[in-house]
Amino acid sequence: MTKIWSIPGGIHPPENKAQSLQLPLGEVSLPEEMIFPLNQHIGAPAEAVVAEGDQVLGGQLIAKAKGPVSANIHASTSGTVVAVEDRTLPHPSGLSGPCVVIRPDGEDRRVEFTPCEDYTALSHEQLLEKIRAAGITGMGGAGFPSAVKLNPRGNQKIDTLIINGTECEPYITADDILMQTRPADLVSGTQLLAHLLGNPARVVIGIEDNKPAAIAAVRKAAEGTNVEVASFPTKYPSGGEKQLIQILTGKEVPAGQIPATIGIVLQNVGTTVAAWEAVRYGKPLIERITTVVGEALETQRNVVVRLGTPIRHVLAEHGFIGKKASRLIVGGPMMGYALEQDDAPVVKTTNCLLAPSKKELPPPAPAQACIRCGMCAEACPVSLLPQQMYWYARSEDYERLEAHNIKDCIECGACSYVCPSNIPLVQYYRAAKGTIRQLAIEKEKSDRSRKRFEYRQERIAKAEAEKEAKRLARQKAAEEAKKKLAEQKANGNEAVPTAPKADIVAAAVARAQATQKSPEEEKARLERSALSAKGRVEKLQEKISAAEGEMKEKLSAQLKQAELKLNEAESKLAAFDGSSAAAPAAPAADDPVAAAIARAQAKMTMAPDEQLRANLESLRERLAKAEEKLAAAKAEGSDKVEALQTGADKLKEKIAASEKELAELGPVEPVAQAPAEQDAAAAAIERAKAKAAARSSMSDEDKLRDQLQSLEGRLQKAGDKLAQAKAEGADTVDALQTGFDKLQGKQQELREQLRAINPAAPELQGQPAAEETPAEAAAEPDAAAQAIERAKAKAAAQASMSDEEKLRDQIESAEKRLQKARERLAKAEAEDDPNIDAFRGAVEKSEAKLEKLQGELQA
Numbered sequence: 052m053t054k055i056w057s058i059p060g061g062i063h064p065p066e067n068k069a070q071s072l073q074l075p076l077g078e079v080s081l082p083e084e085m086i087f088p089l090n091q092h093i094g095a096p097a098e099a100v101v102a103e104g105d106q107v108l109g110g111q112l113i114a115k116a117k118g119p120v121s122a123n124i125h126a127s128t129s130g131t132v133v134a135v136e137d138r139t140l141p142h143p144s145g146l147s148g149p150c151v152v153i154r155p156d157g158e159d160r161r162v163e164f165t166p167c168e169d170y171t172a173l174s175h176e177q178l179l180e181k182i183r184a185a186g187i188t189g190m191g192g193a194g195f196p197s198a199v200k201l202n203p204r205g206n207q208k209i210d211t212l213i214i215n216g217t218e219c220e221p222y223i224t225a226d227d228i229l230m231q232t233r234p235a236d237l238v239s240g241t242q243l244l245a246h247l248l249g250n251p252a253r254v255v256i257g258i259e260d261n262k263p264a265a266i267a268a269v270r271k272a273a274e275g276t277n278v279e280v281a282s283f284p285t286k287y288p289s290g291g292e293k294q295l296i297q298i299l300t301g302k303e304v305p306a307g308q309i310p311a312t313i314g315i316v317l318q319n320v321g322t323t324v325a326a327w328e329a330v331r332y333g334k335p336l337i338e339r340i341t342t343v344v345g346e347a348l349e350t351q352r353n354v355v356v357r358l359g360t361p362i363r364h365v366l367a368e369h370g371f372i373g374k375k376a377s378r379l380i381v382g383g384p385m386m387g388y389a390l391e392q393d394d395a396p397v398v399k400t401t402n403c404l405l406a407p408s409k410k411e412l413p414p415p416a417p418a419q420a421c422i423r424c425g426m427c428a429e430a431c432p433v434s435l436l437p438q439q440m441y442w443y444a445r446s447e448d449y450e451r452l453e454a455h456n457i458k459d460c461i462e463c464g465a466c467s468y469v470c471p472s473n474i475p476l477v478q479y480y481r482a483a484k485g486t487i488r489q490l491a492i493e494k495e496k497s498d499r500s501r502k503r504f505e506y507r508q509e510r511i512a513k514a515e516a517e518k519e520a521k522r523l524a525r526q527k528a529a530e531e532a533k534k535k536l537a538e539q540k541a542n543g544n545e546a547v548p549t550a551p552k553a554d555i556v557a558a559a560v561a562r563a564q565a566t567q568k569s570p571e572e573e574k575a576r577l578e579r580s581a582l583s584a585k586g587r588v589e590k591l592q593e594k595i596s597a598a599e600g601e602m603k604e605k606l607s608a609q610l611k612q613a614e615l616k617l618n619e620a621e622s623k624l625a626a627f628d629g630s631s632a633a634a635p636a637a638p639a640a641d642d643p644v645a646a647a648i649a650r651a652q653a654k655m656t657m658a659p660d661e662q663l664r665a666n667l668e669s670l671r672e673r674l675a676k677a678e679e680k681l682a683a684a685k686a687e688g689s690d691k692v693e694a695l696q697t698g699a700d701k702l703k704e705k706i707a708a709s710e711k712e713l714a715e716l717g718p719v720e721p722v723a724q725a726p727a728e729q730d731a732a733a734a735a736i737e738r739a740k741a742k743a744a745a746r747s748s749m750s751d752e753d754k755l756r757d758q759l760q761s762l763e764g765r766l767q768k769a770g771d772k773l774a775q776a777k778a779e780g781a782d783t784v785d786a787l788q789t790g791f792d793k794l795q796g797k798q799q800e801l802r803e804q805l806r807a808i809n810p811a812a813p814e815l816q817g818q819p820a821a822e823e824t825p826a827e828a829a830a831e832p833d834a835a836a837q838a839i840e841r842a843k844a845k846a847a848a849q850a851s852m853s854d855e856e857k858l859r860d861q862i863e864s865a866e867k868r869l870q871k872a873r874e875r876l877a878k879a880e881a882e883d884d885p886n887i888d889a890f891r892g893a894v895e896k897s898e899a900k901l902e903k904l905q906g907e908l909q910a
Contacts, residue, residue: 053281074352085359092194094120109161123186127337127357129160141395143388164333185329191319217290220383230265234272240327345406347376419472427466584617
C-alpha cells in the first residue's frame, strides 16, 4: 500500500466530469485551414522553415526549435502553405503572433516515420534527440520542452519518476480517457522515461481516486513491471507539480527551485505517451486528446484533434450554440482563460474547450470589499497570504509582493473560489507577476547600459592617463636635454654646433645597427613566421572542406587573408636569403624593407632634440605637398578646398609647436634646407597657377576634355575600391557603390555636354547617347573581374610595403572609417534611433583603433 501525505489548503469544487465520458473517444475532421503558432511552448519561439506556396506532408517539420529551450513544430496533415503571418493566438492576452497557415489537400499524406524496435540499443543522446526532434512538450501544463526536462544536470541524481495522471481540474477528462484506452502505451512510455533517467529507484503513476476505470486499466498493464500505480483522495489542486510530489513522497520542492534539485522528475501522462510514440514509431507530436464539454454544446465528449485545427471548427462539429454560451474557455474553469475570438487554433497544451451555458457558469458577481475572513489563506495550497498579496498588488507595492513569495503562487484560483466577496484574487496576482517580470527585464537592460557607460568612462580615463604619462615623459626628457645644454654652456661650450640632418640620421642608423639581431636570429624569426602562416593556411583549408553555407564563405575570406600573410612571410624570407647571399654582414642597400626598418630603428635611438629636428623636417615636407594640392584644388574650383586648407593649417600648427619645443631645449642653429626643399612649396604654387592660367585660355571643348580625363582616373580608382570591398565582403560596399554611381552620372553628364559642342569628339567614339544607353551598359561585362584582379594586385603590392608605410595606410583608412561612424552616430541621435548605443560603440571602437595605430607609428 502506497503511503500518501496530505497537502495544506485545497478545495472540492463540483467535478462535472461525467458529461464528457458518456461517449467513446472520437475524432475531428480536417478543417479548410490549419494554423500553427510558432510559440506553443515555454521558451524561444520556433523558426519557420517553410514559405508561402510550399507543399508539405503530415509529420513534416515546418518550424525548427530556436535555442535549447524551444520545440519543433510539424504539419499535422498534407497541404499547401498559404501564409506565414500573424494570426490570433490561444492566449489570455488575445494578441496575435507569427503562425504558419496551411490549406489541407484532403489526401492526408504523411512522411515515412522511422520506427525503433529496441530503444535500449540507443544511447542516451540518441533517445533525447528523437524526443527533441519530435517536438514533444508538456501537454498538461505550460508546455516545457520534454527533452530539457529529461536531461537533468550531472549533479542532480534522480531517484523518483512520477507520472501525473491526477487531472484534478473540473470538467477535464482528456488524461482519464487516455489512460482507459491506451494503458499499455502509458506503461511502456513510463519505462522509457525511467530508462532515460538512469532507472530511478521509484517509478510511480499517480491517479486521483475519482477515476476507477483508469486506475484498473493502468494497474493491469503495469503488472509484472517496476511501475507503481498509486491512487489518493480527490482534492483540488492535487494535480499541481509540487502538490503531487508532496502527496506521493512527503517532500517539498524549495522555493524558486525545480523538482530535479531534490531528485524527482514529473511528467504528464499525455507527454509520456507522446514520447513513447516518438521513440518507438518515430511519430512527431501532431495531435492530442482534447475534452470538448459544456452545456452550450449539443455533443460533449473527448476527441483526437490535429494540432492547428481552428477552435471554431471543433465547436461546430459538436453543435456549438453561441447565444446559449456565457463564454468560451480554453482549459478548465479554475485555471483556464476566456477567449474573445474562436479563430485561434488547438495547440500542444489545449487539453479542454469549455463552452458553458449562462446557467451552468454565470458571469461572476461584482467584487465587494474584503472582510478579512481568512478563507483564502486556508484554501491556499502553497501556504501563502493571499489577502496581504491582494493589498500589495492593488497598491503596486512589488517589493513587498516579492517578499511575500508571490512567485510561488501556482495561480490555481482556490482563493478566488472561496472568497465570499467575489474578489478575483488570482487575476490580481497574474497581473502583478507580469509587471514584476517586465520590471526585471527593464532593470537588466538598465544595468547593461550602466555597465557599458562605466566601462566607457574607464577606457576614457585610462587613455587620458596614458596620454598624460607620455606627455610628462616627453617633458622630462626635454628638461634633461635642456639641463645638459646648460651644463655645457657653463663649462665654456658657448656654441653647440647643430649637426646636419644627414649626420643625425647616420649616427642614429649606426647606433640602431649596433643593436640589430644577428643574421642567424633574423632568419630563424622569418622561418618561424613563414611556418606559422603555412600551418594557418592548411588548417583553414581543412575547415573549409568540412564547412557549409555561410560558414564556408567566412572561412574562405579568412583563408584569403592567411594566404596573403603567407606570401608576405615567404617574400621576406626569400629577400633575406638573397640579401644574405650577396652581403652576409648587412642588409642589401636597395632593399626598401630593410631601409625602412633601419630608419625606424634609427629614429628610436635619436636624442630628443634630434627627433624634434627630424620630425620638423618631415612636417615641412608634408606642408609643401599639402600647399601644392591646395593650390591645385583652388585653381580647379574643387569642393575639397576647405578640407585641404584645414589640413595645411594643422600642419602649420604642428610645425609651430615643434619649433617652440625645440627652442625650449636651448639656442640651436636653424636646420639648413636644400634649395630644392626651400622652393618646393613655391614651385608647387607656381605649377598650380600655371595650370589655372592654361585652363583659362582653353576653349569650352578643351575644358570638358580635360575634366573627362581627370574624371576617368577618379572613376578607375573608385571602381578598384568597390571591387576590393566586394571581394572582401566589407560593410562599406553600399557607400562605395553610391560614390561610383555618382561619378558615372557625372561622367555621362560631361559627355553629353561635349556631344552638344562636338559630336565627333574622340572621347565620344563608341559611346552611345544617354537616351540610347541601357542601365546595364554602365560598365564592361568583365569590369568587376578586372577590378577584383586589380584589388588582388594591390594586396600583393601591400605585402612589400615597409612597416611604417603600412601603418600610415592603415591610419588613413581608420580616419575615414571614424568619420563615417561619427556621421552615422549623428544621424542616429537626430532620428532617435533605438540602436544608438551600437552606433556609439562603433565610434568608440574606431577611436580606440585609430589611437592605437597612431601610437604604433609614433613608437
